[in-house]
Amino acid sequence: MSLNLTIRLCLFLCFTNFCSNAQTVDTIWLNSKWEKSTKAESVYHRVIQKSSDLKSYLISDYYNTGEIQMRGTYSSLDPEVKDGQFTWWFKNGQKRAETLYKDRNAIKEIKWDETGKVTFRRELVDITHTEDGKKVKTKAYLDVAPEFEGGMSAVNKFIDKNFRYPAQLQENQPHGKIIVGLAIDTNGKVINVHIEQGLDPLLDAEAMRVVKKLPDWKPGILNGKPITISMTIPINL
Incomplete structure (x- = not known):
C-alpha cells in the first residue's frame, strides 16, 4: 500500500486576541x-x-x-x-x-x-493511500514534518529572491496566487514539482523553476523512518 501524505501549510494564532474589556x-x-x-x-x-x-x-x-x-x-x-x-x-x-x-x-x-x-x-x-484501486483519505501522525532550514519564512525569502517575471509580462504583471505541489523525498530532495493552481502559463513555469531550485530539506519522519511527503507551497503575486 503506497502512501501519499499531503501537508497544507496554514498560519495559526498562538493565542486568541482578547479585547481590552475581557x-x-x-x-x-x-x-x-x-x-x-x-x-x-x-x-x-x-x-x-x-x-x-x-x-x-x-x-x-x-x-x-x-x-x-x-x-x-x-x-x-x-x-x-x-x-x-x-x-x-x-x-x-x-x-x-x-x-x-x-x-x-x-x-x-x-x-x-x-x-x-x-x-x-x-x-x-492528511494521508491519501490506494485501496482496491481507489483513493482513500485518512489522517496519521508524523513524528517530524519536513523542515526547511529557517522555516517557511526562509522558503518565502528564497522564492522572492529568485522569482523573475517573464519579460513578456513586465508591463502588465498579473496578480493572484499560484499553488505549487511538490514532494520532499527520504533524502530531503525536492521532487515531483507541479502546478496545483495556476495563474498564467509563463508565471506557472517560473514558479516551478524556482521551487525546483530549493535547497535540501530535512525529510519527514513516520514511525521513526524517513518517508516521502507531498506538500504545497502558495506563491502570492
Whole structure:
C-alpha cells in the first residue's frame, strides 16, 4: 500500500486576541489530581478570562507559588474544547510542552525535558493511500514534518529572491496566487514539482523553476523512518 501524505501549510494564532474589556470569570482552586478543591488544600489555581463575544476562554493555570503552569484557549468549557496553541511549563520556567489544537484534534505536539531537550514530537497530516484501486483519505501522525532550514519564512525569502517575471509580462504583471505541489523525498530532495493552481502559463513555469531550485530539506519522519511527503507551497503575486 503506497502512501501519499499531503501537508497544507496554514498560519495559526498562538493565542486568541482578547479585547481590552475581557474580564476574569473565575478563579478555580485545584488539588494535585487537578480536581476542584478549597484554596487551603489546593496545589494549583486556574484563572479564566472570557472574550467580549463570549465565544472563547483564555485559561491560565498557575502553581500556587505563582509560576505559570499552562496557558491556552478554549472554545467551550462544558464540554472542554481546546482551540489554538497551548503551552505548558515546568515550575522552573522551562517550557515543557506545546500542542496546537484545531477542530478538536491535536495537530502538532512537541515536548521537552527540564534541560530543554526535545523528548517527543509529532504532527497530524492528511494521508491519501490506494485501496482496491481507489483513493482513500485518512489522517496519521508524523513524528517530524519536513523542515526547511529557517522555516517557511526562509522558503518565502528564497522564492522572492529568485522569482523573475517573464519579460513578456513586465508591463502588465498579473496578480493572484499560484499553488505549487511538490514532494520532499527520504533524502530531503525536492521532487515531483507541479502546478496545483495556476495563474498564467509563463508565471506557472517560473514558479516551478524556482521551487525546483530549493535547497535540501530535512525529510519527514513516520514511525521513526524517513518517508516521502507531498506538500504545497502558495506563491502570492
